[in-house]
Amino acid sequence: MHLFRVYICVLLIVVFTAREVYAQNGLKNFFTPATELNQGRLIGVTVGTTVLYSLSMYLLYRAWYKGHARSRFHFFNDNREWLLMDKMGHANAAYNIGRGYYDLMRWSGVNNNNSAWIGGAVGLVFLTSIEVFDGFSNGWGFSWGDIAANFAGAGLFWGQQFGWQEQKISMKIGWRKSIYPQYRPDLLGKSIPSQMLKDYNGQQAWLSFNIASLIPVGPDFPRWLNFAVGYSGNGMVGGHYNPPMKDEAGREIKFERYRQFYIGADIDLPRVPTNYSGLSTLGHAIQFIKVPSPTLEFNRVNKVRFNPLFVRNR
Numbered sequence: 377m378h379l380f381r382v383y384i385c386v387l388l389i390v391v392f393t394a395r396e397v398y399a400q401n402g403l404k405n406f407f408t409p410a411t412e413l414n415q416g417r418l419i420g421v422t423v424g425t426t427v428l429y430s431l432s433m434y435l436l437y438r439a440w441y442k443g444h445a446r447s448r449f450h451f452f453n454d455n456r457e458w459l460l461m462d463k464m465g466h467a468n469a470a471y472n473i474g475r476g477y478y479d480l481m482r483w484s485g486v487n488n489n490n491s492a493w494i495g496g497a498v499g500l501v502f503l504t505s506i507e508v509f510d511g512f513s514n515g516w517g518f519s520w521g522d523i524a525a526n527f528a529g530a531g532l533f534w535g536q537q538f539g540w541q542e543q544k545i546s547m548k549i550g551w552r553k554s555i556y557p558q559y560r561p562d563l564l565g566k567s568i569p570s571q572m573l574k575d576y577n578g579q580q581a582w583l584s585f586n587i588a589s590l591i592p593v594g595p596d597f598p599r600w601l602n603f604a605v606g607y608s609g610n611g612m613v614g615g616h617y618n619p620p621m622k623d624e625a626g627r628e629i630k631f632e633r634y635r636q637f638y639i640g641a642d643i644d645l646p647r648v649p650t651n652y653s654g655l656s657t658l659g660h661a662i663q664f665i666k667v668p669s670p671t672l673e674f675n676r677v678n679k680v681r682f683n684p685l686f687v688r689n690r
Contacts, residue, residue: 452517470529
């Protein structure tokens with residue numbers, strides 16, 4: 377599932393980069409949303425989505441499922457695994473896919489409500505397809521917990537788009553390299569790219585609230601300033617529990633599993649005023665990433681601690 381999120385992010389970067397290229401060459405209206413249904417754009421988006429879906433499912437199968445034993449379709453309860461960080465990933469992916477596809481529909485001239493329904497539905501189709509893969513894999517299984525997380529992410533997008541016609545509360549992701557992959561590299565990743573996908577210890581899930589759009593503020597208040605709350609898990613070298621491990625000297629290695637909670641500031645990048653279209657383009661492309669900032673952390677091991685810029689994994 378996390379691999380697919382990377383494909384979506386790459387797609388968005390390509391789209392917004394292309395917008396900048398076209399703008400610099402005098403085709404400034406190319407990425408301006410159509411005021412009425414544009415058949416050509418809609419067909420292009422539909423064909424592109426079909427190709428992306430097929431390619432993503434193929435690459436995902438090769439990366440995650442090829443080489444693993446297949447089985448009859450079955451269910452699996454993984455609601456106690458990874459301190460729920462995998463569920464956070466599902467919700468985050470459903471939200472951001474829905475948001476990205478909504479923008480494509482609006483660009484094609486589809487109205488707000490239909491664009492919102494289609495965007496959220498596309499996210500659910502992608503993620504449910506992955507869940508079906510899990511259902512036929514001997515090492516995993518179809519998880520109703522994952523499905524619930526998918527609907528939670530889509531629901532957050534739908535609720536805001538139907539109620540406010542904008543996203544005042546965003547789901548974002550954060551990451552920092554942890555110490556744990558060296559102990560179980562096959563499970564948590566051997567390289568930085570694979571660790572970003574597989575090591576839940578390095579990931580954080582964030583809800584970012586745009587202050588100016590949620591509460592009355594003065595005209596001089598920065599419209600781009602957000603308040604964010606975050607969650608992550610730490611000390612995990614196994615799904616349900618940490619298996620026994622020893623170092624090279626034969627001494628037992630133990631890690632305590634615990635949850636981390638955060639509060640801090642964030643930046644709503646698309647709302648940052650700029651005279652440079654390139655910076656605006658970049659802001660839209662990476663709006664799903666939590667901007668590093670001073671953060672207060674709460675957990676039962678360290679109690680309360682201050683993180684000057686990046687959150688800590690130990």
